[in-house]
Amino acid sequence: MFGILASIIDGVLVGLVYGLAAMGLTLIWGVMDVINLTHGTMIVAGMLALYLMANALGVPPYLTLPPVLVGGFLVGVALYWIAVHRMIGRPPLMSLLSTFAVNLVLIGIGTAVWGTALFNVSVSLPGITIDRYTFPGAHILAAVLAAVIAAGLYLFLHRTRLGKALRAVANNREAAELVGIPSTRLLAIAFGCGVALAGVSGMLIGTLFPFTVLSGDGYQLKGFVVTVLGGFGNPVGALLGGVALGLLEGAVTPFVPVSWTLVIEFALFVLVLIAFPGGVFARRGNL
Amino acid sequence: MKRICLLAAAATFAAAPAFAEDTITVGMTQSLTGPLNVDSLGQERGYEYWRDEVNAKGGIKVGDKQYKVKFVTYDDQSVGGRVQQLYTRIVVQDKADFLFSPYSSGLTAPAAVISEQYGKIMVVSGGAEEKPFMLGNKYLFMAITSASHYLSGAVEALKANSPHAKIAMVYSDDPFSKTVLAATAEQAKAAGLDIVMNESYAPSTTDFGPVVNKIISSNADAFLGGGHYSDGATLARQMYDQKANMKWVSILVAPADDKFGELGPAALGVTVPSQWEIQVSYKPQFGPTTAEFAKAFQAKFNAKPDYHSASGYTAGVVLQHAIEQAQSIDPEKVAAALNATDIQTFFGPIKFATDPGHHGLQIAHQMVLAQWQMVDGKLGRQVVWPNDAKSAPLLYPIPPATH
Numbered sequence: 001m002f003g004i005l006a007s008i009i010d011g012v013l014v015g016l017v018y019g020l021a022a023m024g025l026t027l028i029w030g031v032m033d034v035i036n037l038t039h040g041t042m043i044v045a046g047m048l049a050l051y052l053m054a055n056a057l058g059v060p061p062y063l064t065l066p067p068v069l070v071g072g073f074l075v076g077v078a079l080y081w082i083a084v085h086r087m088i089g090r091p092p093l094m095s096l097l098s099t100f101a102v103n104l105v106l107i108g109i110g111t112a113v114w115g116t117a118l119f120n121v122s123v124s125l126p127g128i129t130i131d132r133y134t135f136p137g138a139h140i141l142a143a144v145l146a147a148v149i150a151a152g153l154y155l156f157l158h159r160t161r162l163g164k165a166l167r168a169v170a171n172n173r174e175a176a177e178l179v180g181i182p183s184t185r186l187l188a189i190a191f192g193c194g195v196a197l198a199g200v201s202g203m204l205i206g207t208l209f210p211f212t213v214l215s216g217d218g219y220q221l222k223g224f225v226v227t228v229l230g231g232f233g234n235p236v237g238a239l240l241g242g243v244a245l246g247l248l249e250g251a252v253t254p255f256v257p258v259s260w261t262l263v264i265e266f267a268l269f270v271l272v273l274i275a276f277p278g279g280v281f282a283r284r285g286n287l
Numbered sequence: 288m289k290r291i292c293l294l295a296a297a298a299t300f301a302a303a304p305a306f307a308e309d310t311i312t313v314g315m316t317q318s319l320t321g322p323l324n325v326d327s328l329g330q331e332r333g334y335e336y337w338r339d340e341v342n343a344k345g346g347i348k349v350g351d352k353q354y355k356v357k358f359v360t361y362d363d364q365s366v367g368g369r370v371q372q373l374y375t376r377i378v379v380q381d382k383a384d385f386l387f388s389p390y391s392s393g394l395t396a397p398a399a400v401i402s403e404q405y406g407k408i409m410v411v412s413g414g415a416e417e418k419p420f421m422l423g424n425k426y427l428f429m430a431i432t433s434a435s436h437y438l439s440g441a442v443e444a445l446k447a448n449s450p451h452a453k454i455a456m457v458y459s460d461d462p463f464s465k466t467v468l469a470a471t472a473e474q475a476k477a478a479g480l481d482i483v484m485n486e487s488y489a490p491s492t493t494d495f496g497p498v499v500n501k502i503i504s505s506n507a508d509a510f511l512g513g514g515h516y517s518d519g520a521t522l523a524r525q526m527y528d529q530k531a532n533m534k535w536v537s538i539l540v541a542p543a544d545d546k547f548g549e550l551g552p553a554a555l556g557v558t559v560p561s562q563w564e565i566q567v568s569y570k571p572q573f574g575p576t577t578a579e580f581a582k583a584f585q586a587k588f589n590a591k592p593d594y595h596s597a598s599g600y601t602a603g604v605v606l607q608h609a610i611e612q613a614q615s616i617d618p619e620k621v622a623a624a625l626n627a628t629d630i631q632t633f634f635g636p637i638k639f640a641t642d643p644g645h646h647g648l649q650i651a652h653q654m655v656l657a658q659w660q661m662v663d664g665k666l667g668r669q670v671v672w673p674n675d676a677k678s679a680p681l682l683y684p685i686p687p688a689t690h
Contacts, residue, residue, distance in 0.1 A: 003504035007497040120549040136528040210520040253497035258488045
């Protein structure tokens with residue numbers, strides 16, 4: 001019986017990390033109506049940064065978080081100027097194609113340099129064992145860090161001038177410009193934040209599971225499901241969506257054959273799209 | 288315009304060699320890009336090493352002719368659709384005499400349609416699924432052990448060490464893994480072992496946390512399953528992290544890669560069925576010994592050969608042997624020679640089924656079981672089964688997780 005509860009708790013722990021990953025996706029969508037198809041690759045970039053720093057340079061895994069956050073932000077700002085800026089205000093398909101193209105280039109470089117070999121970062125943290133079920137320490141810490149970063153983003157968006165300006169741009173770009181907000185610079189910053197979130201969540205996932213250069217696709221797909229559950233453009237909703245998805249995976253697995261988990265997950269995805277076209281916690285244009 | 292045509296014609300004649308060497312063209316696709324690129328690399332190297340070695344020795348001897356081997360290769364991008372286009376091109380345009388398989392069962396099946404359609408012999412070294420061999424194909428030959436025997440050794444070894452083992456079978460929902468585990472379930476039942484969980488997962492599964500809890504709830508003490516690289520490694524790591532304390536773990540494919548050792552303590556005790564390991568010591572009637580092969584391979588690629596390299600190389604050896612036996616490069620005669628093949632190579636014995644229902648399936652070669660063990664403070668694979676091929680005693684039960 002406790003096995004079911006254990007699965008649910010484990011699902012929620014991992015769900016928080018999925019939620020963090022989806023926050024990046026939804027932040028960018030919320031501010032500039034761009035679906036960033038490099039998202040999965042940026043998650044992998046975070047994983048690789050963790051791997052290279054931790055395994056090659058011997059940096060303790062969790063100390064790679066600040067450099068990944070800063071590095072992710074800078075990469076995001078650069079990506080914005082390269083691939084996104086000229087697509088702002090154009091039909092959504094344009095930015096979709098442009099980020100898709102950049103993604104193919106990045107994946108190509110990644111497989112050329114690293115191949116599709118397996119990477120693993122071992123983290124030895126004591127876990128909590130109840131009955132026969134163990135919650136690994138890395139899962140608990142990753143969930144806590146994800147929650148802290150998510151809270152940080154919330155405070156940033158609601159308590160700082162820059163964050164408020166970002167929300168203003170998301171709400172109404174023209175009006176924001178009229179009151180003197182430099183919207184282009186803010187779009188670049190938002191994109192940087194989105195990519196930084198993807199990178200950090202990748203880094204956290206990298207402490208939990210082995211990965212390859214191509215692992216990003218699975219997490220990107222999860223990101224979309226979470227975003228839809230949580231409501232497009234709503235970062236807090238994305239976090240809740242992530243928890244909901246993890247909870248669902250944990251709660252469903254003990255009762256049905258494992259191969260049905262994805263079927264149920266995507267059936268729910270379609271149902272939510274029908275019932276709440278904007279997502280369960282939708283607050284479009286109002287970050 | 289006329290002048291350009293003349294120039295072009297002159298250039299064409301100039302490019303053609305005055306006396307064409309006798310060559311045999313062998314065609315294949317390789318997965319240079321896409322998800323199979325690492326898995327495919329070993330097989331590519333095996334093929335190439337065979338070609339270079341044959342050519343260095345003057346070629347394949349047929350009567351008074353010495354045929355040099357030439358390869359025609361394309362990148363199939365790990366995509367089945369590309370395989371069919373490219374194999375057609377290899378046969379029709381590049382006029383290949385013989386074919387080697389691409390890597391993986393998923394890509395071999397579409398390639399086999401083309402090889403059979405054009406009556407070209409294709410030696411398969413990287414796709415263990417049996418289905419293409421049940422269709423009455425005449426020119427398809429599998430150099431490796433087929434999927435339904437992948438875990439036979441694991442079941443035997445488990446039975447010998449724990450006659451009342453309770454098995455959890457959790458495996459990827461792909462044709463190869465399903466074939467392997469379906470056959471394994473039959474073998475385990477026949478051996479009187481108890482299967483307490485039997486489930487497949489979507490290949491895109493990223494988190495096995497709830498699955499591992501389900502394994503724990505099932506009271507299993509032995510695990511058989513996996514699929515490919517990241518899923519197999521993730522399963523091994525999560526079973527360790529969540530202290531599932533399995534006494535026996537056999538995982539397909541992933542642990543056969545040296546990178547699996549990165550899992551550290553989570554890799555310890557994990558067994559993997561392997562077509563060949565560097566410690567295996569068969570006495571070959573044809574081709575090099577394992578030691579010769581390993582040494583020359585290391586010198587050429589600066590890497591240890593894995594079983595994909597050995598099986599790729601063996602595909603070449605088997606084809607060469609058949610051509611030399613047939614004393615011809617005519618597909619019918621070479622196919623007849625392959626049907627009659629019964630040789631020992633460093634890779635193990637090679638013999639093909641000849642009944643129409645299984646034609647071309649490998650019936651002599653056997654898998655070995657390799658286990659990740661600690662040797663001199665370093666993790667590495669040792670052959671632990673069958674007993675007459677083992678390089679180290681089996682570690683059973685796997686010591687419980689210590690963290």
